[in-house]
Amino acid sequence: MPELRKERLDRGVKVRSDTIYALSSMKEIMFLVGPGLLLILLLLVLPLVVSPYWQRVMAITGVYALLSISFGFLANYVGLVCLGGALYVGVGGYLSGLMNAAGLPLIICIPLATFLGALLCTLLLLPCLPLRGVYFAIVSFIYPLLAGRLIAATGFYGGTDGIPGLDTLPNIWITLYLAILILLIILYGISRMVNYEDVGLVFRGVKDNELAIKASALDLTWYKVQAVYISAVMGCFAGAYLAHLYGWVGLSLFAIDFSILPVAATVVGGSGTLYGPLLGALILVPASEAMRAFGTLRIVFYAVLLVFFVVFWTEGILDFLKRKYEQFEHWVRI
Amino acid sequence: MKDDIILKVENVSKSFGGVKAVDNVSFTLRRGEVLGVIGPNGSGKTTLINLITGFVKKDAGTVIYNNQDISNWPAHKIADAGLARTFQAMRPYPTLAAYKNIIPPLFSPRARRSARGKLGDRSAVAIDLLEEVGFERDARVPYKLAGALPLGYLKRLELSRCLALMPETIICDEVFSGLSMSEIVSMVPLMEKLQRDGITLIMVEHRLRELFKIAGKAIVLNFGEKIAEGAPEEIFNDDRVKEAYFGGEDSYVFK
Amino acid sequence: MEIIIYGIVNSLTLILMSIGFALAYGVSRIPNFAHGALFILTGYLTWLLRFRMDMPYGLAILLSLIIVAIIGVALYQIILIRVRGMPISEIIASFGVGLAILEFLRWSGLKGTAHMLPPFMSGSMLIFDVPLDYQRIIVVLGGVSVLLFLWFFTTYTKPGLSLKAIAQNERAGLVLGIDSDIAATLAVAIGAVFAGIAAIILLPLGNIVVEMGYEVLVFAIAVSVCGGLGSWKGAVIASFLIGFAQTITVSLVAPHYHFVTALFIIIMVLIFKPSGLFGRQKELEERV
Numbered sequence: 001m002p003e004l005r006k007e008r009l010d011r012g013v014k015v016r017s018d019t020i021y022a023l024s025s026m027k028e029i030m031f032l033v034g035p036g037l038l039l040i041l042l043l044l045v046l047p048l049v050v051s052p053y054w055q056r057v058m059a060i061t062g063v064y065a066l067l068s069i070s071f072g073f074l075a076n077y078v079g080l081v082c083l084g085g086a087l088y089v090g091v092g093g094y095l096s097g098l099m100n101a102a103g104l105p106l107i108i109c110i111p112l113a114t115f116l117g118a119l120l121c122t123l124l125l126l127p128c129l130p131l132r133g134v135y136f137a138i139v140s141f142i143y144p145l146l147a148g149r150l151i152a153a154t155g156f157y158g159g160t161d162g163i164p165g166l167d168t169l170p171n172i173w174i175t176l177y178l179a180i181l182i183l184l185i186i187l188y189g190i191s192r193m194v195n196y197e198d199v200g201l202v203f204r205g206v207k208d209n210e211l212a213i214k215a216s217a218l219d220l221t222w223y224k225v226q227a228v229y230i231s232a233v234m235g236c237f238a239g240a241y242l243a244h245l246y247g248w249v250g251l252s253l254f255a256i257d258f259s260i261l262p263v264a265a266t267v268v269g270g271s272g273t274l275y276g277p278l279l280g281a282l283i284l285v286p287a288s289e290a291m292r293a294f295g296t297l298r299i300v301f302y303a304v305l306l307v308f309f310v311v312f313w314t315e316g317i318l319d320f321l322k323r324k325y326e327q328f329e330h331w332v333r334i
Numbered sequence: 335m336k337d338d339i340i341l342k343v344e345n346v347s348k349s350f351g352g353v354k355a356v357d358n359v360s361f362t363l364r365r366g367e368v369l370g371v372i373g374p375n376g377s378g379k380t381t382l383i384n385l386i387t388g389f390v391k392k393d394a395g396t397v398i399y400n401n402q403d404i405s406n407w408p409a410h411k412i413a414d415a416g417l418a419r420t421f422q423a424m425r426p427y428p429t430l431a432a433y434k435n436i437i438p439p440l441f442s443p444r445a446r447r448s449a450r451g452k453l454g455d456r457s458a459v460a461i462d463l464l465e466e467v468g469f470e471r472d473a474r475v476p477y478k479l480a481g482a483l484p485l486g487y488l489k490r491l492e493l494s495r496c497l498a499l500m501p502e503t504i505i506c507d508e509v510f511s512g513l514s515m516s517e518i519v520s521m522v523p524l525m526e527k528l529q530r531d532g533i534t535l536i537m538v539e540h541r542l543r544e545l546f547k548i549a550g551k552a553i554v555l556n557f558g559e560k561i562a563e564g565a566p567e568e569i570f571n572d573d574r575v576k577e578a579y580f581g582g583e584d585s586y587v588f589k
Numbered sequence: 590m591e592i593i594i595y596g597i598v599n600s601l602t603l604i605l606m607s608i609g610f611a612l613a614y615g616v617s618r619i620p621n622f623a624h625g626a627l628f629i630l631t632g633y634l635t636w637l638l639r640f641r642m643d644m645p646y647g648l649a650i651l652l653s654l655i656i657v658a659i660i661g662v663a664l665y666q667i668i669l670i671r672v673r674g675m676p677i678s679e680i681i682a683s684f685g686v687g688l689a690i691l692e693f694l695r696w697s698g699l700k701g702t703a704h705m706l707p708p709f710m711s712g713s714m715l716i717f718d719v720p721l722d723y724q725r726i727i728v729v730l731g732g733v734s735v736l737l738f739l740w741f742f743t744t745y746t747k748p749g750l751s752l753k754a755i756a757q758n759e760r761a762g763l764v765l766g767i768d769s770d771i772a773a774t775l776a777v778a779i780g781a782v783f784a785g786i787a788a789i790i791l792l793p794l795g796n797i798v799v800e801m802g803y804e805v806l807v808f809a810i811a812v813s814v815c816g817g818l819g820s821w822k823g824a825v826i827a828s829f830l831i832g833f834a835q836t837i838t839v840s841l842v843a844p845h846y847h848f849v850t851a852l853f854i855i856i857m858v859l860i861f862k863p864s865g866l867f868g869r870q871k872e873l874e875e876r877v
Contacts (some may be wrong), residue, residue, distance in 0.1 A: 146852040208427040216439035217413035303689035
């Protein structure tokens, strides 16, 4: 049997558009911006055509997508694997809920909860910032568990029952397009920051080599604080948004789903960029909704899928698609 | 101003789990001087640097830099005061182009206070800096991925990361080690240029011949202790130094 | 007195829950996040064999321990071996396996209070005027004998010594002809068996429920992290620390704070002593 090897060659349009001459033809411009445009168009048009049930699913998908980007930003660009997504959601949600219950309108509650909540989360995580790798992951994972148990034990604002009867976002269109708009702004803002701004390079330096950052007269902790604050802003917004999507805050805002799903999304979508986690969330959340009929068996599917991706298909979906998009593949005989 | 003391290290000590890595070392350094730090492997040279620059916490001792007590300052603040260092084991940001490795130090408060840092485009400044230390701009070396650079360039990259801070003092941890003879030969003029620019240098080295082309005096460490200090001739004639390097008169090597 | 006695019981419970996890990590640096699932699985298997297939209790226990050991071997050989050296991937993969096992058990009918293992001995006795049922005494005895066994195994037997060698310096172990993959397989399997033994001793105190699996995992992580990942002596000390702290909060403050105490202790220990109580400290990578 002849031995075969897969050969990959860049497509012509990819080679040409890699250089400065990309703007020479419409075809090449479309090759470069097409995928991004497609994503934006899909996000803008999809709410118009799906049923109200799936519109709600889309809103929740948006929340998870934000959390996944928040996770991906910290993990891929700053090197902090933060499993504290649920902390962000819980703090953001509770703050917004408390302010709303005190009579403030939503237009003040949500932004205030987003920025103050992120500040609170950053302060809470501040003592753990010298930790690295698995240790930081474990501590950040424990925070939301601790917060949840504390609220249950102390009976803080309704304890296990939570605070019901909050204002909800006015109608489904505002709800949905708010999520999509924020998602796109954050996606654009963060990828611009990490790729084109100098501070993005400092963040990458924090990931690659902490000693070099210190030797460069840069305050390591201060940059970690900034990065955590940025990711916390996304997470706290997601929490505040969720609180007013349901019109209720409670212990389930600290549920580990919010910490775990971003990891799953990154594993499935592919790490290295922000788009991998985003794609992962866009696939996983609706898929899990579609499997609702299976009950807890869907978590089994989920877990098996996760193991499959992390062990056998580590590149993730995004890199796979990217390869198909940019390269020819064919088998050659050696 | 040529004569004033820029760095004063007093009785610095550090032990790692019972082993005295640096034991009561003191020395002073005048502005513009070049000091060599030599000693056998494991004699505590790198640890001494780590203690001075704040990367490892001292057990005891004080460090005075520019009349400020920097003994308990964090590493980044010491670098901010103008005392920069290179690392022996170079770990650049491997997935970034070489010139992008220089942008974080250019982004630091110290660099931004200086005239060069105020320029708008840090990429351009970074490429200029790399050219100064020998990255050929025409061959597009500054644009190569840092992870793919050969060792000689990595050493230069380390050096330019220090230069980006516009430092008054640079502590070089074995810039010559691991390089080929021709690379060393091209590195020496670079160090001499830094000296002419008025930068105070501390060089930890094994390559004594090249070191003493640049350094006027040196201290010798053995098992964490300072056993000699002075000009090259004094050091080479010191009995304790001979013993540290060659195992003493009664060592079997000489029998 | 009550605090001391229940503190000891509680601490040994924690040791039983966590020793398998600490061992697997200590020997082969594998964070086996399927630990809690293996715990519940053993309990459920024993229950199935005992009450559905009418086996004698002893045989059921033995069989399910063997099955769990085989699962441990498979877990390493099929899955973990492919992601060695990537801590985050190891965690995700083993947690995924654990999640799949636990949720599958839940789906296939493991819920409610229908599943119970009988205690080895019923009844209770008074120790220093504190009533203590026999099963809890067995917990103490079991915990102590597991520790003694582990000490004996790693001090006097050849496989134990080679595991210890691998744990201290993998490369040197390789040079001496110890296959690190076999050692790691062994470590995961032994870890799984310890999870099983813990389940058999501890589960008769309550119902077999899926939530317990997650709880065991959290406690195992808590104890191992506090003790310093990789040091099972540290894990023992941490078990006593957390065990007594929990017993004291339960009797002085309120029962539902016991989980809060454990979590709070982990965070505090990690913040003030990042390498754990007995972890090997790494001063700086750059040391000549």
